[in-house]
Amino acid sequence: MAEPAPSPASTGAAALRDIAREVGVAKPDPILVADGVVRRFGGVTAVNVGHVEFQRGAITALIGPNGAGKTTFFNLLSCFDQPQQGTWSFNGRVLNGVAPYKVARSGMVRTFQLTKALTKLTVIENMRLGGQNQRGERFWGALSGSWRSQEREITERADALLQRFKLDHMRNEFAASLSGGQRKLLEMARALMTDPELLMLDEPMAGVNPALKQSLLEHVKTLRDEGRSVIFVEHDMDMVYDISDWVVVMAEGRVIAEGTPAEIGANVAVIDAYLGTHHGAELSGDLAAHTADESSSERRAEP
Amino acid sequence: MDWGFIGTQSISALIGPMAVFYILGAQGLNLHYGYTGLLNFGQAGFMATGAYGVAICCASEAAGGYGLPLWVGFLVAVVATVLLALLLGVPTLRLRGDYLAIVTIAASEILRIVLRSEALEDFSGGNSGMAGFARSFYDANPFTNGRRYELGPFSYLGKDLWVMTVGWGLIAIAAVLTFLLMRSPWGRVLRSIRENEDAVRSLGKNVFSYKMQSLVLGAVMGAAGGVVLALYQNLASPDDYGTKTTFIAYTALILGGAARVGGPIVGGMIFYGFFAFMQVTASQAAKADVLPRSIMDSVQAGIVPFLFLGVVLMLLVVFRPQGIFGDRREIELDG
Ligand SMILES: Nc1ncnc2c1ncn2[C@@H]1O[C@H](COP(=O)(O)OP(=O)(O)OP(=O)(O)O)[C@@H](O)[C@H]1O
Numbered sequence: 001m002a003e004p005a006p007s008p009a010s011t012g013a014a015a016l017r018d019i020a021r022e023v024g025v026a027k028p029d030p031i032l033v034a035d036g037v038v039r040r041f042g043g044v045t046a047v048n049v050g051h052v053e054f055q056r057g058a059i060t061a062l063i064g065p066n067g068a069g070k071t072t073f074f075n076l077l078s079c080f081d082q083p084q085q086g087t088w089s090f091n092g093r094v095l096n097g098v099a100p101y102k103v104a105r106s107g108m109v110r111t112f113q114l115t116k117a118l119t120k121l122t123v124i125e126n127m128r129l130g131g132q133n134q135r136g137e138r139f140w141g142a143l144s145g146s147w148r149s150q151e152r153e154i155t156e157r158a159d160a161l162l163q164r165f166k167l168d169h170m171r172n173e174f175a176a177s178l179s180g181g182q183r184k185l186l187e188m189a190r191a192l193m194t195d196p197e198l199l200m201l202d203e204p205m206a207g208v209n210p211a212l213k214q215s216l217l218e219h220v221k222t223l224r225d226e227g228r229s230v231i232f233v234e235h236d237m238d239m240v241y242d243i244s245d246w247v248v249v250m251a252e253g254r255v256i257a258e259g260t261p262a263e264i265g266a267n268v269a270v271i272d273a274y275l276g277t278h279h280g281a282e283l284s285g286d287l288a289a290h291t292a293d294e295s296s297s298e299r300r301a302e303p
Numbered sequence: 304m305d306w307g308f309i310g311t312q313s314i315s316a317l318i319g320p321m322a323v324f325y326i327l328g329a330q331g332l333n334l335h336y337g338y339t340g341l342l343n344f345g346q347a348g349f350m351a352t353g354a355y356g357v358a359i360c361c362a363s364e365a366a367g368g369y370g371l372p373l374w375v376g377f378l379v380a381v382v383a384t385v386l387l388a389l390l391l392g393v394p395t396l397r398l399r400g401d402y403l404a405i406v407t408i409a410a411s412e413i414l415r416i417v418l419r420s421e422a423l424e425d426f427s428g429g430n431s432g433m434a435g436f437a438r439s440f441y442d443a444n445p446f447t448n449g450r451r452y453e454l455g456p457f458s459y460l461g462k463d464l465w466v467m468t469v470g471w472g473l474i475a476i477a478a479v480l481t482f483l484l485m486r487s488p489w490g491r492v493l494r495s496i497r498e499n500e501d502a503v504r505s506l507g508k509n510v511f512s513y514k515m516q517s518l519v520l521g522a523v524m525g526a527a528g529g530v531v532l533a534l535y536q537n538l539a540s541p542d543d544y545g546t547k548t549t550f551i552a553y554t555a556l557i558l559g560g561a562a563r564v565g566g567p568i569v570g571g572m573i574f575y576g577f578f579a580f581m582q583v584t585a586s587q588a589a590k591a592d593v594l595p596r597s598i599m600d601s602v603q604a605g606i607v608p609f610l611f612l613g614v615v616l617m618l619l620v621v622f623r624p625q626g627i628f629g630d631r632r633e634i635e636l637d638g
């Protein structure tokens with residue numbers, strides 16, 4: 001893999017302009033690399049990814065029809081599931097067999113397509129749980145009471161995020177009383193509490209109202225501008241066009257195309273994968289119609 | 304029927320040594336089940352470990368023990384309980400919750416059967432148990448062992464008062480510990496694990512380690528209960544630690560309200576007070592021939608409290624699943 005010395009033109013999203021548009025292409029500064037990852041469920045090969053790299057400091061969209069293997073791929077990359085074959089690495093560290101909590105601690109934090117709100121905790125408690133290196137989470141630290149100042153800092157950060165995500169009025173409610181869309185928001189905000197280097201979002205905007213969606217997309221762009229990397233799965237093509245720097249397309253477990261959003265929109269293989277025989281249909285409109293709301297993808301349990 | 308006697312007996316049982324025994328067991332389960340969501344169905348096994356740890360260490364050599372001082376016995380009881388909890392936790396805490404339930408209930412029964420086996424009679428006293436190790440404990444009693452103390456409606460022997468003093472001290476320690484831990488971020492992680500382990504993992508917390516800490520700490524609380532019972536009876540008897548004991552502790556916990564520090568305490572008191580009331584009333588009724596022998600004799604009277612126990616438990620789950628302290632809304636919240 002060619003490694004040009006990092007310079008403004010070879011880092012972040014800008015560096016993606018000049019690379020080849022082919023599946024498995026090497027990125028100038030990859031943060032996450034997967035190689036030969038295969039996951040089978042009985043006879044079904046859910047994921048069979050030859051080689052794919054994700055650029056640091058960029059927003060990458062992972063798209064594909066229902067059942068393409070996007071969520072399974074997320075589960076594998078974040079070590080919530082183990083593949084039959086393959087290796088993958090984050091920041092150069094091979095993650096095979098690493099415990100999921102260690103992956104999260106090392107800076108790669110994911111959310112779930114089917115939200116996992118901690119329903120009997122309040123919204124603010126959900127948020128506080130995201131804080132890292134908490135003294136009060138250690139047994140003796142908890143007893144000594146020396147955690148209170150840190151708790152105040154964490155709470156301040158949590159309140160700021162809740163405001164951003166328009167959840168501040170629900171602060172002291174049980175998470176069980178949130179709507180489906182609000183739970184999505186809470187989960188994303190909670191993931192941000194960990195201050196991740198790489199944020200992996202599985203359909204973050206499913207069920208979120210358009211006005212708020214716009215403001216959150218801006219927030220995701222801010223994350224990139226802070227130097228973080230974002231990978232997200234999304235069926236909403238407007239969002240993909242709006243914020244992603246790079247798009248990776250999966251179908252039937254394989255990566256079938258990579259490129260900028262505009263190129264992907266015109267890619268025949270992608271249109272094929274999405275629409276079968278309806279060639280030539282205008283992609284963005286038809287894909288938007290495919291937008292899976294949560295209920296349509298709730299047929300399967302995640303691990 | 305001597306109603307005065309029945310009243311004194313049941314009121315005294317409210318805070319008596321047996322109530323202490325169940326409260327400590329239930330406070331441990333509160334940590335496991337109430338806060339962490341661990342289904343430990345073998346609390347009796349940890350309680351037995353506490354009791355036998357002290358009994359085997361401190362019984363005289365003539366009685367088959369090692370004749371060690373009491374504090375060594377306490378230490379051994381705690382260490383043995385921690386080891387047992389680690390042993391059961393390592394293979395099961397990584398698996399789904401039901402496995403822990405199966406393994407703990409089996410382990411506690413195996414432990415009980417091994418402790419009462421004839422082959423190990425020299426070590427653990429067989430089915431009659433280990434006796435005669437509490438002398439130094441009662442020598443240290445600031446009350447007069449044989450004297451009866453009357454305080455209002457309560458009536459205790461001096462020796463029981465001493466057991467209760469120590470026992471309630473332990474309950475206070477367990478309650479303060481639980482309170483401090485559960486309002487800290489450590490407790491927040493435990494409550495989150497109860498709700499959804501994967502969410503907690505995805506935020507970088509070592510779920511296995513927290514479950515283990517919870518299992519060990521709750522087991523030690525149970526063991527403290529076992530030590531109290533052993534001292535009270537001056538006997539560690541295998542059949543005090545059957546599965547019945549675990550389920551009584553669960554009943555006390557659910558009666559008071561799970562995931563509340565005061566739940567096991569109030570639940571344990573009310574449960575055991577009521578249980579003693581049933582016991583004394585039934586045996587008095589049998590003695591006084593209130594009912595014809597053909598319906599209930601004194602042997603059958605012994606079973607009556609358990610019949611009521613079942614009925615109470617059913618009524619509780621149907622009409623007040625949150626217990627005395629719980630918040631009904633919280634129980635009904637759903638993912
Ligand atoms: N635990 C499982 N057991 C068996 N099959 C599974 C399991 N998880 C996923 N699959 C199968 O793997 C394939 C890919 O599923 P996956 O959830 O990764 O799709 P996806 O791309 O996330 O789809 P969607 O857009 O609907 O969320 C599907 O065919 C699915 O049936």
Ligand SMILES: [Mg+2]
Pocket residue numbers: 070071072113297
């Ligand atoms: Mg999915």
